[in-house]
Amino acid sequence: MRLLGMVLPRLSLRCLLLIAAAIGLAPLSALDIARLNHAKDIALAQAERDMGELARVAAARHAEVIKSAYGLLNVLSNIPAVRTVSAGCNSILTDLKTAHESMTNLLVIDANGQGVCGTGDPSRFNISGRHYFMEMKRTKSFTVSNVLIGERSKRELVAAGLPLLDEAGNFERALVIGIDLGWLKQLAAQTAAIHGASVYIVDRDGSTIYANSFRTPAGDLTSFYRDLPKIPAGTLLTDKPVGEAMVFGVERLSDIGVTIAVGVARAVVFAPIERAFWTDLLLLIAVALGSFGVTVIFVELGVSRGLRHIHQAARAMAAGNLHERAKVPPSVIEIENLATSFNTMVTQLEGLAYHDRLTGLGNRRLLERYLANATRTRASGPFAVLAIDLDEFKPVNDAFGHRAGDEVLAQVAERLTANAIEADLVVRLGGDEFIVVLHESRNDSARIATRLRDAVARPYLVDSAEVNIGCCIGVAFIEPGNAIPGPVEMLDRADEALYEAKRGGRSRVVVTDSHSDDVLWPGSDALFGSQAS
Incomplete structure (x- = not known):
């Protein structure tokens, strides 16, 4: 919370929205990444099954070929001409080889491993030194050789x-068939046609029978070929042989000592998943950015503009301009x-x-603003400022206390307001001083001043006691057509007129302008100005 308190005041609303969008996007991105990893696991498991199945198909095909060879040899063993190597043996075996393209040779071999009947020139075949021939003689059973090179x-x-075998069960002769492994290469080529697949076939010594990699190997494959026959059948995950992680299905053809490894690069397995992930992620980001942009527009129109107007009004108020108001454009209801x-x-x-808390009248600040505005707008007469000062007010405070004095001041304010309905402004300067501003003629201003003096002079009831006070009024008058001076000069003129009134006694009214001397206002014990300029 302390960190938020330090960071938030330094961020704009747009930054907060961007952070909020990023925070909202983070769990969605994390969910997408989790889904990506899960999809990769599923795809990897499927690739393991597929590669294993391809290797098993190759092994099954080999088993079918060997089974067919065994069946064919069994059939031939029951043909007397073949079994006894009599007339017709060569033609029978030659015809069979011609009918089976996968056969390289079909021979009858004597006990010494010498060819005695078969395709081509049997006499040039001697397999006495071959391991499979010696194993067949020893076991007296069907035997398959390792991979040979023709x-x-x-x-x-x-x-x-x-x-x-003869009647005594001794090894007499043998039927031998050579089987071309081209079918295995064809199957490997079909497997390699799968995008990203590689096929490796090695014998039990690690010699390469077939290799087809979808990518140029990253290094020497000798050790890989050498180790491959040692790997148990099943699935193999390795960085070999192309320098990147691959999934291999491994099958062993134990009868001929061949290992088949069918593999696919993990990158190839993951490529469509990752493409879909990045597509989804970019789409998510695009949607998030679009939503952010729309949100910013709505916030700008519905919130930020209104806040800026309120902020501008607040700055104006701080500068002392209390008449400024926040005028906000259409915004959300909260703004x-x-x-x-x-x-x-x-x-x-x-x-x-701008108002006096005791009387509710305007105060000096309101008066100065009013007079300054009149000067700024080049207003002209007739114009009058009445300066009013109460007589015998201090004894009221001394006799009845300040609470009673405040009550009298409030009643004076009510009488001034009620009897100066023509006034533009009635203010209390402070203490027992008041100001009334008029836009009236000279005679009317004097009559209103007399009316106000008489209203103030009526008795007041304070704490069940009757109190009598009076006032003197100085009127500073501006003739029609003359410009209204500044606030200080205008108030100084009113104060001078008030001073003249108080100097002559109590309950007096003095009206002055720049063209007359002070004279008594007829019928009211007031003094009407007649001072020479």
Whole structure:
């Protein structure tokens, strides 16, 4: 809270709105990031399943080929011409090879590993040193070789052999079929056609049978090929072999010692998810910015403009201009209520600043503002300022106390207001001094002054006691057509007239201007000016 108290006064409303928008956007962005990570986890799991399935399809295809080879060899073992290597053996095997493109050779091998019947020239085939031949003789069962390289075709192949036993169960001959692994390459090529997929096929020694990477490898793959046969079948997550994280499905063809690894780059898996994420995020930001802009416009029109007008009025009031009011354009109800409250407060302050709290009349500040305005607007006569000073007021305070004196002053104010209905302004300067401002002729100003003197002279009832006071009035008159002087000069003239009145006694009225000497106003014991200029 202390931090907010330090920061908030230094921020504009627009900044607060921007911070609010950012705070509102943050959890949505966090939610989007959480959704992104969740979608990545799902996509990664699906990629693991897909890559594993592709590897299993390759292994299943190989199993089908080996199963077909075993079935074919079994059928051939039951053909007498083949089993006994009699007339027709070569033609039978040659016809079968021609009908099966995946076959590289189809032979009958004697117990010494020498070809005795089959496709091509059987006599040039001797497999006595091959591991699979020795394993077949030892186990007397169907055997599949490791991956071999054809001597003439230089293509990868495997050999499958079925022993032919004599009646005593001894190894007599064997049927051997060579199977081209081109189908495996074709399957690998189809897999590699998947965007971002890579296929690696190695034998049990780590020698490459097939490799097709969607991207140029980042380094030497020798160690990867060497380690691949050691990896258990299943899923493998690795940074190899293309220098970035990949998802591999690994399957082992144990009968021929081949490992198939089908992989896809994690970046490729995540790319559509990340594109969707950034699209959603940018859309969210665009919507947030649009909403922020609309909000700023509404706040500007409905709040900020009104606040600026109120602030300007407040600064004017602080400078002493209490007649300034906040004039706000159409705004939200709260701003209009604030402006109304502000104007009400200024009106009340103006009342306190320009009015006397005891009598409710205007005070000296109001009088000076009025006279200054008359001077500024070049107003002219007829114009009169009546300076009134009470007689015998101090004894009232001494005899009855200040509370009673205040009550008398309030009653004097009421009588002045009631008997000077022609007055533009009635003020209390302070103490027992009052001022009345008129726009009347010289004679009318004198008559009103006499009326006010007589009204003040009537008895007052204070605490059930009758009190009598009077007043002297000095009238400073400006002739028609003459400019009204400044406030100080005007009040000085009224004070001089009042001084002349009090010097002559009590309850007197003196009217002065720049063209006459003081004379007694007829019929009222007043003095009417007749002083030479």
